[in-house]
Amino acid sequence: MLAGRGRGVIDVGIVGGTGYTAAELVRLLAGHPGVRLRVVTARAEAGTAVAEVFPHLRGRVDLVFSPPTPEVLAECRVVFFATPNGTAMTLVPALLESGVRVVDLSADFRLRDPAAFERWYGMPHPCPDLLPLAVYGLPEQNREAIREARLIANPGCYPTAVLLGLIPLVESGSVRADGLIADCKSGVSGAGRKAALGSLMAEASDSLRAYGVPGHRHLPEIVQALQEHAAGRIELVFVPHLAPMIRGIHATLYAEMIDAATDLQGLCAERYRGEPFVDVMPPGAHPETRSVRGSNVCRIAVHRVGGGRRVVVLSVIDNLVKGAAGQAIQNMNLMLGLEETLGLTQIALLP
Amino acid sequence: MLAGRGRGVIDVGIVGGTGYTAAELVRLLAGHPGVRLRVVTARAEAGTAVAEVFPHLRGRVDLVFSPPTPEVLAECRVVFFATPNGTAMTLVPALLESGVRVVDLSADFRLRDPAAFERWYGMPHPCPDLLPLAVYGLPEQNREAIREARLIANPGCYPTAVLLGLIPLVESGSVRADGLIADCKSGVSGAGRKAALGSLMAEASDSLRAYGVPGHRHLPEIVQALQEHAAGRIELVFVPHLAPMIRGIHATLYAEMIDAATDLQGLCAERYRGEPFVDVMPPGAHPETRSVRGSNVCRIAVHRVGGGRRVVVLSVIDNLVKGAAGQAIQNMNLMLGLEETLGLTQIALLP
Amino acid sequence: MLAGRGRGVIDVGIVGGTGYTAAELVRLLAGHPGVRLRVVTARAEAGTAVAEVFPHLRGRVDLVFSPPTPEVLAECRVVFFATPNGTAMTLVPALLESGVRVVDLSADFRLRDPAAFERWYGMPHPCPDLLPLAVYGLPEQNREAIREARLIANPGCYPTAVLLGLIPLVESGSVRADGLIADCKSGVSGAGRKAALGSLMAEASDSLRAYGVPGHRHLPEIVQALQEHAAGRIELVFVPHLAPMIRGIHATLYAEMIDAATDLQGLCAERYRGEPFVDVMPPGAHPETRSVRGSNVCRIAVHRVGGGRRVVVLSVIDNLVKGAAGQAIQNMNLMLGLEETLGLTQIALLP
C-alpha cells in the first residue's frame, strides 16, 4: 500500500517546531503509518525534548528539537515549514536544490504576485522566481498539480474554509462574482502560540470581536484562488472575528445567485462527490465547528434565503488540521504517491 | 430628581421571575433608586425565596416568589413581563384596564400584523386590538411615544443590536434598502434558562454554529422596524449564530452605499449625539462584546471596505441588559418621567 | 496479531448509544483494527442514524440505532453497557447466559455489597448473585482477573483518577490509610448528555463549585478498591467539583507519610513501570487535564510538601476515555486476548 515501502522508510522533517501547527504536524505524523518524522527544528529550544514543550506527546514522541541544520533536513523527502512568515523563503531555495520537497505552512509562497506579497506582508520577496513553481495546496482544487509539485504553498486557515464553501458557486458561475461576503469566526489558536495580550484567556474568553476589518492578509489569498475560477472580477468583503474557543473556523458565506433556479445543493454535492475530506451536509443543516475538532474534515451546508436569490453557505473546519497541519499532510500524501487519507482518518473529538 | 417622590414610593412588579431576563430585572431594580420592586411572580416556585433560585441575590433581595395574582400586580405602577411568548397577551388586557403600565419583554406585542405574528409564532393573537396601542420600546427610535405609552413591546436582543447599527444608514437613505445582511453572534444566555440539550456546556462550549438560517423570529421584527425609516423595500438576510460565551451579541452588518461620498462615521456620530447608551466608537475600532458585559450600552463602529461602497457596521450589546432587562428599565424610566439613565449606569465588568 | 482473526471478525455491540460514553465508544471502536462494531442500541432513537445524533461521525460510522433486541446482542462477543444506572443489571444475566462477555460502564456491578448498592443508589440489586462474578475493570490493579472475566464493572471516572494516584501509596503502606483526601475537579461532560439546568453553559461556564460534599456515590467505590490493598481501615474525604471545561478530571490527593524517608517518586515510577497508559511525570511536574484530552492516558505527579511528611499527588485523566470508554476498550482488549493498547494509541488533542 505504501509507495516507497520497498525503498525503505520515508523520512520527513519539520522546521519551526514550537507553534501550534507544528504540534499538530507532530501529533498527526506520529501516528502516520507511511512516513517517519525524523527531525523537528527549533533554534531556541534545540536540545530540549519535544515532549517537554508539548506534554501531550510524552511517551509517544521521543524526538529532541534540533537546530535548523540544512544537512539533516536535506536527508528528508519532505520538509514542512511551520515557521513565521518570512522564514521559509530564506531556506527553501537551498532545500529544493537538494531535491527535498517542501510544504510551506506559512504565507511565503501563497501570493503569486511579489508586489502583492510586499504590500500585504511588509517585506520584499527574496525569491520571486520560485513563486511560479509553488502550487497552492488545496487538493480539492489542485490535486493533480500537487502530486507533481516540489513546493507547496499550504493555504491559510480562513482561505481553506472560505474557498471550499465558495468554489462550487463561483466556478459554476452560479453567483455574482462581485457580491461575495465572507463573515468568518475563528478560535484563538489561529493567533498562534505567542504571548500576546489580546490572546490571554482573561481578554479573549467570554467575548467576541471582529478584527482586521480594514484589511486582512488572507483576503488577497482568497481572491487570487477564487479569481482562477471566475468569469467576472471577484469582489469579496472578508471580516474575521475572534471567537472564544480554542479551535475551529466557521465561515458564513453570502452570495447572490444569477439564476434562482440553480440547484446549489446538488451542485455542491456533485462538486465534492468522492472527496474524502469534504462533507456536504443535507439541506437545512447547520454544521458545528466541534464536529470537525481534531479532524481533517470540512463540513458544508447550503441555504437559500431571502426569497430565493440569496445564498448562505456555512463551512466549518478545524483551523489547525484542515486549515493547516492536516491539509499539509494531505498534500504530502499526494506528493509521495501515498493514499491521500493516510494518517488523516481521526474522528473529531466531541464533546 | 425623582418624579413621584413626593407622592411616595413607586412600586413595580415582574411576572415570570425565574428566567435570565427576570434575574437581570431584579438585579437592576434592586439597585434602582427611583422604584421599589414589590412583587415577582412565578407560578411553580411560589413561596420560594427569589435568592434561593438566584444565590447571587442573597443578602440583597428578600422577596419571595408570588403566584401571579392580578390583585397584587394591579397595585404596581409598572409591570414587566419576563414570560415565555404567549403568556403576556393573556394577562395584559386586564392589567391595562387596571391602569397599570406594562413593559412586555416577550414577543407578544412586537409585530403589528396579527397574521405575521401567527405565522412566525404559531399561535393566533388573542388581543389584536391591543397591537396598535403597543409602542416598540427602542428609545433611540421612539423616545417620545414611549413616554406616553401604556404598553411597551420591548425589543428582542438581536433586533436591538441590528437596529441600532442600521438605523442611521437606513433612515438617512445612505444604503440600498434591499441589500442588507446581519450576521449575528449571540451568547448562550439568549436561549434562556431552560434545560435544553443544545444549551449544555458540553454541547455549546468550544464550538460555534449558525442556527435558524431558513428563518428566525427576529427577522420580521427587524424588518418591520427598519421599514418605518426606509424609502425602498427592506430586504434583509439575517443569520444568527450561537457563540460559546454567556452574554453578548455581536452584530456584523453589511450594506451597500448609494453614494460613496457619504460620511457614515459622521452620520452615525450625529444620529446618536447625546444618546446616553449608544457609543459610536472612533474610526477603525472593533468593539468587543465584553466591553458592554452587564451594562446597558451599545457600542458601534463603522467601517468602509471593498474600495469604498461596502459598509460594515459592528454593533455590540449585552443581550440581557440593553437587549432585554436594561432596555426595559430604560423604557420604564421614560414612562415614569424619571431620569432615563436612573439605575442603569453600571460599568461593564471587564475582564 | 489479532486473536480471533483466523476465526473471522469479532463483533461487539453497545447498549445505550446516545450518551457521551457511548459516543466515545463508537469513536474509538470505529478506528479499532481488531473488532467490528455491529450494533448500537437506543430505544427511543431506533431507526435513526447514529451519525445524525452525533454529526462528528458522519462519513465514518453508518450504523443505525437498533432497538435493544437480545438476539442481535447475543451474536456479539462483547457487549458494552453505556446505560444509566439500573439498566444493565436487568439485561446482563441473559446475555451472560448466551455466552456474551459484558463490560458495564454503569455502576450496577461496582459495589460488591448489595446493601451498599441499595444505600447509595436507592434501589435493591436484582441479581446480587452476579456481584461476586464481576471483576472491577482497573487493569493496573486487576489485569489478570480481567483477562478471564465474563463481566467487567468498568470503574467510575473519579475512582479511576483517584485510585491510580493513591494505589502505590496505599498498597506499599507508605501513608496513613485513615488520613486520605481526594479533592477532585471534573469537566461537565461527567454529568452526561442530559438536559439539566445546572449543566447549561450559561450556568456552568466561567464558574466553579463543589457538589455532593455530604456524600457522592463514587466514595464507596473508591474506598472498596483501596481497602483491598490497605493494612488499616481506609478513611477518605472525597470532594468533587464541577469545573468549567468539557472533559478532564484533575484529582488532587493528600496523604500523610508514615516514614518521611520513603522515596515516593521512585515507588510510583516502579509501580507503573511498563504500564502503557500511566505516565509518572518527573519530580516537580504539574500535569494539565488537556495533556490527556481524548487519550487513554493517566498522568501522575508526586509532590512532598509541608516539611516532608505531607504528600500531594496530582492525577489527571480524560473522564470519557481513561475514565470510561477507553478503559472499557482496554478491558475488552484484555478479555479478547488482543494487544492491550489496540485502538487506544490516540495522542491527546492539544491545544
Place this chain on the structure above:
Amino acid sequence: MLAGRGRGVIDVGIVGGTGYTAAELVRLLAGHPGVRLRVVTARAEAGTAVAEVFPHLRGRVDLVFSPPTPEVLAECRVVFFATPNGTAMTLVPALLESGVRVVDLSADFRLRDPAAFERWYGMPHPCPDLLPLAVYGLPEQNREAIREARLIANPGCYPTAVLLGLIPLVESGSVRADGLIADCKSGVSGAGRKAALGSLMAEASDSLRAYGVPGHRHLPEIVQALQEHAAGRIELVFVPHLAPMIRGIHATLYAEMIDAATDLQGLCAERYRGEPFVDVMPPGAHPETRSVRGSNVCRIAVHRVGGGRRVVVLSVIDNLVKGAAGQAIQNMNLMLGLEETLGLTQIALLP
C-alpha cells in the same frame, strides 16, 4: 452621610493603572459616591486615555494616565498601589511623609518578617522599618486597626478566601492547627494582565492544573495571619490550581475537629454576624464562584464529613473584588470614616 463632605471632595489616586486590579479600582471608584478618582498613573502609557486601554470605561471615565509624579499623588487623601511587587516599597515612604494614606495591593508590606519577604520574593526589603506600621487589610480580622492605619497591606486573593473560611475554626480552637489543607482554584485573571504563554486562552481554557505545589508566595501570608489566632503552630498545605474561568477563587478547606460536638455552622454564623460582606450559607450549600462575580462578597459553606471529625469549608470570592480592589476600597472607606459598604453594593453578575 459622607464624612468629609462638608470639607469638600475627597481625592484618591491609583499608582500602576494598567492591570486588572487597577481596572477594577477604576470601575468601583467611578461609581463611588464618597470620593473622586483624581489621578491614575502608568509610566509607559502616560498621556493615553484610561478608556483607550480599557474600552469598557468609555463614556464613564475621562481620565488620562499620568506619569507617577509624587506631587499629584501627594494631593490625594488615599493612594492605591496596584503595582507589581517591589514598586510600592520604593514610593510609599515619601507618600506617607506627605500625610497621604496608602492601600498597597501588592505584596510589599504583607509579611512582617523582612527575612521571610526576601526568601519568598527574592529581593531585600528596602524599608523594613515600615513593616510594623502596616496593617493587614482584612476588615473581618482587623477592622479597628484599619480605621487608624496609615498604610494598609491589602491581602492577596488566595489569603482572603482561605482566611475568611478558616479564621472561625482556628481562632475558636475548634480544629487542629497543624492539620490544615487549602485546595484552591483560581480564575486566570489572578495571573494579571501580562502577556504570558501559560495564560493564553489556547493554553488555559478547557483545562485545569495545579501549580506552585512546592511553594507559593501566598502560603507564608496565610500562615502569618492564621498564627495570630492559633494556640498551636499552624501547619498548612496550600495547593493553588488554575481553573478555566476569568474571575473567581474557590477555596476548599480541610480540617480536623478537636471536639466532634462543636457546632461549626453556628460558630461561623456567629463569627460573621453583621459582617456586610461575608455570607455564611445554610447547611448543605455549595457556593458557586459566579454567585460573587463582580461583587465584594465572600460566601462560605461548612460541611461535616467522614463520620463527623473532618470539616470541609467552601469559600468563594471574586479574586479581583473581595480578593483585591473591592477589599481595598472597603479598607479606604474604613480609613476615611465613610460607611464601610459605600460604593461596594454591586450585585454579582449572573449568569
